[in-house]
Amino acid sequence: MTDHRVERRLAAILAADVAGYSRLTGLDEEGTHVRLRERLRGLADPRISEHRGKVVKHTGDGLLAEFGSVVDAVRCAIEVQRGMAEQNATVPQVKRIEFRIGIHVGDIIVDENDIFGDGVNIAARLEGIAEPGGICISDDAQRQIRGKVDIAFEDMGSQNLKNIAEPMRAWRLRMNAGHPPGAPIEPPLESAQALALPDKPSIAVLPFENMSGDPEQEYFSDGMVEEIITALSRFKWLFVIARNSSFTFKGKAVDIKEVGRRLGVRYVLEGSVRKAAGKVRITGQLIDAITGAHIWADRFERELTDVFALQDEVTVAVVSVIQPKLFQTEIAMATRRRPENLTAYDLFLRAMQQFYLSTREGLAETMKLAHRALELDPRFGLVAALAGTCHMQNVVWGHAVDPQFDRKEAVRLLRLALSIDDDDPDTIALVALTSAFMVGDHESEIEMADRAVALNPNSFRAWSSRGHVYRIAGLPKEAIQSFERAIRMSPVDPLLHRSITGMGFALIELCRFDEAIVAGKKALRQNPSYSLAHRCLAAAFAHLGRDAEAREAAARLLEVDPTFTISGWIARGGQSNAKLMLEGLRIAGLPE
Structure with missing residues (x-):
């Protein structure tokens, strides 16, 4: 041995x-x-x-x-x-x-x-x-x-x-921590110019630090911050930066003054979340981004079963500092309808984490988690809308194995979401967007999109959805205005290329081809493999008679999307009013 x-x-x-x-x-x-x-x-x-x-x-x-x-x-x-x-x-x-x-x-x-x-x-x-x-x-x-x-x-x-x-x-x-105060932090996107402050109190909520000692709890910390952003955004006299722009600063050593300059806000909220032993603790501090002064700091602790009450406490505390005169009706409006099942809520947070990845695998995982959440809490309207949006995207992005099944599921779920909660702006925005691609009842979809932004004028999701709804309905001028509002709500959003490309499509229908080219190029600088931006460029160049550039854009499109055909794209939905767009793609020589 x-x-x-x-x-x-x-x-x-x-x-x-x-x-x-x-x-x-x-x-x-x-x-x-x-x-x-x-x-x-x-x-x-x-x-x-x-x-x-x-x-x-x-x-x-x-x-x-x-x-x-x-x-x-x-x-x-x-x-x-x-x-x-x-x-x-x-x-x-x-x-x-x-x-x-x-x-x-x-x-x-x-x-x-x-x-x-x-x-x-x-x-x-x-x-x-x-x-x-x-x-x-x-x-x-x-x-x-x-x-x-x-x-x-x-x-x-x-x-x-x-x-x-x-x-x-x-x-x-933190490798950036040695930079002198005011030194530029690494820009998440190409633009780093200062934005003008809005004419009302403005705030960005940075990702809270996960203090649980378990990286797998990151989704919970991120979900808490997103809920606080959503609640703050319901106060119409506030200007609140969207989640995706705030989260571009996640994991970075940041200078608060620079964050304020980049996002165009007066106040920045930062903090931490600890989830352990059946309790949740949040610490938060509000900073004046112009002077760097700390305005307010506090700590909140609740049982895990009171997680929604905890979110509301933080929201009301922050708003009280910015605007001491609070109205009970506004506080009530800021408190969204809560899911009845905490496990369903947990699954929803995990689903949203996957949804923001914008990948085929992320979409599949979002659908799986959203359906599980809906099984546990059939009256969870927002998760029904999320699941419906995923089925729609499965069709539109060409991932669907059975497109007919995904279409039916998308329509079933959007109707379910509205029957449960027709008063939540995020739910209505997702339903309007899904319906625009899958149903095409333009009058109803425009009405829903308008209602979503009226209920929450700070919602990036509502303004972006409204832009797509108006574009699909054949109203490009209104679509551009909505996309511009969405971009201001989330000026350094990692997914900004989508809104910029949506603007490009609308500009083509207005025969503003030079501007569409600027939009298409800007979108590609942020995401070189985004196929819709290549479509925008191919069509715009073709309409201007710039044949060599149109053919090059068409070739690049086929490199990133080898199975693309014009008829296939039409079949996926939402292109009935994109007449000049489709004409441009044909001139550029893309396969029918």
């Missing part, structure tokens, strides 16, 4: 992974794999060798490395993150590969070419709570680098790490 002794040694362990890897692969699986391999082989691996480390293995979305010195490990991590930031400078936000890095020093088990043990597990868990582009280290590691690394780590306090028995103190490095 062979005596197989386990080899142990003390080492510094570095674990790295790619933030949002599933979203990136959903957008471009092969391209993401190639770019990650280039970053590992061209940047991370050489830096590890230079700092006397050893790459133990490449994982699917990152790597594991071992160092004899934690000082070497931390210096290496800083160089890797700086190198990644430089390489990402010219890459669109939606395609950026950003590492999260965790470092711990501890005992490891060595088995042939791999390492195991608590030391490795802790490094991996620290990586999980690091910010994209940031570094998180254990207290043991921090003690050893103190005075030896010329950069300051920020104390995160005690953290509950998944599958680690005892809470651990952790420290983080």
Whole structure:
């Protein structure tokens, strides 16, 4: 019998992974794999060798490395993150590969070419709570680098790490934190010009920090913030930035004055959420984005069963500071109809997290989660509208295996949503949008879209839906006005290319082809693989007689959507009033 002794040694362990890897692969699986391999082989691996480390293995979305010195490990991590930031400078936000890095020093088990043990597990868990582009280290590691690394780590306090028995103190490095006040933060989209302040109190709610110690609870923290944004937006005398623009700052070290400048708001709300042991705690602080002064801060705690009451408390507290004179009717309006089943609400939050990914896989997962939520709470109107929108998008985006089934489900669900709740602006907006593509009752859809923006003039979703409804109904001027309002509600939205392209389509129907080209190019700078933007350019160039550019745009369209045909697009719905658009596509030589 062979005596197989386990080899142990003390080492510094570095674990790295790619933030949002599933979203990136959903957008471009092969391209993401190639770019990650280039970053590992061209940047991370050489830096590890230079700092006397050893790459133990490449994982699917990152790597594991071992160092004899934690000082070497931390210096290496800083160089890797700086190198990644430089390489990402010219890459669109939606395609950026950003590492999260965790470092711990501890005992490891060595088995042939791999390492195991608590030391490795802790490094991996620290990586999980690091910010994209940031570094998180254990207290043991921090003690050893103190005075030896010329950069300051920020104390995160005690953290509950998944599958680690005892809470651990952790420290983080935000790579942008050393920038001088007022230095430009990394722009999520191409434009960084200051926006004029609206003529009423204006506010943006930044993503709250998830303090639960479990990265899988991120959806809950994000959902709480979204509910607060929705409630605030019901106050018609406020101007509230939409969720998607606020969330472009997630995981970044931000200068509040710069956030205010970029979003065109006076106030910024930030905070944290902790969900543990059947309770939810929210801390929040309201900051004047012009002066940087803290106006208000407070902490709220409730039982998990009172989560909606907690959201309302935070909303009313914030609004009370901005506008002391509150009316009970407005507070009542700001409190949306709540789902009766908390598990259904939990599934809804998870569904929305998938919905915002805008990928085929994300759409499928949203539908699955939304239907499960609806089974648990059949009177949850907004989740019925969400499920109906997903079935519609399945058809319009060409993902449907059985388009006829998805059409019927979309119509059934939109009718169900309206029968449950015909007074919620988000529900009405989703129903109007779904109906515009699937039904085509323009008079009814316009009425619903108008009602949605009247109920909530701060809703990006309502204004964007109204733009599509009016465009599909053959009213391009009104569509452009709606898209412009939507863009102001969410000026750095990662999905802004959709509203900009919708404007481009409407401009074509008004024979404003030069402006449509500007819109199409702007949309493609934000998302080069967005096929509708290529359609916009192909049609606009064709109408201007710029044949070579029209053919090039048509070729690019077929590269990103090889099965595209004009008749297939018409069959998916919503193109009956896009006569000049369809004519332009035919002139550009696209297949019928």
